[in-house]
Amino acid sequence: DAGVIQSPRHEVTEMGQEVTLRCKPISGHNSLFWYRQTMMRGLELLIYFNNNVPIDDSGMPEDRFSAKMPNASFSTLKIQPSEPRDSAVYFCASSPGLAGEGSTDTQYFGPGTRLTVL
């Protein structure tokens, strides 16, 4: 199994540019999570999907951030326009969704995308 795949692994862009991060979850997993990690704020959950449907986007910092999951094997996180304070490592994680209603399975993390906004 290839695990969770994220691209790009590194992204350097200038303030004001649009950034799109991509994620391919583990095949057969029903839940997908986007996290942001910084030294100051630690690991923050941005949004998560269950069966391709966004369930909770309360962690999305502002309207500049948007996420989609058009099918079970692909998700994107878009920042438009990007700002220097968006610089962070963005992780995508997936889980099988087998724990049952009201519970969370082990999440399997991708390698992350290190975003630098100049």
Next chain:
Amino acid sequence: ELKVEQNPLFLSMQEGKNYTIYCNYSTTSDRLYWYRQDPGKSLESLFVLLSNGAVKQEGRLMASLDTKARLSTLHITAAVHDLSATYFCAVDMPEKLVFGKGTKLTVNP
């Protein structure tokens, strides 16, 4: 709002010593995870604790869960350099995990 507190946040210890990392959380939950992150790498699942009194062990690491005290511990026995990493606990909300800030462990020769 669920709060998850780990302590210590930084831990420097010598090889061969024992130590415990603590994870306290503020609301009821019966499921807790421990993850490891090496510098510049992703998070790797170590343990899942599914009920009160659960204990899991893998090598020199042992994790336990006391849901009544809302406390989980990660005990390190006879530390070795390879255990140097950041360790996170994560509490089931449910349907999403809330992570602690992590404990950065450095094991010195």
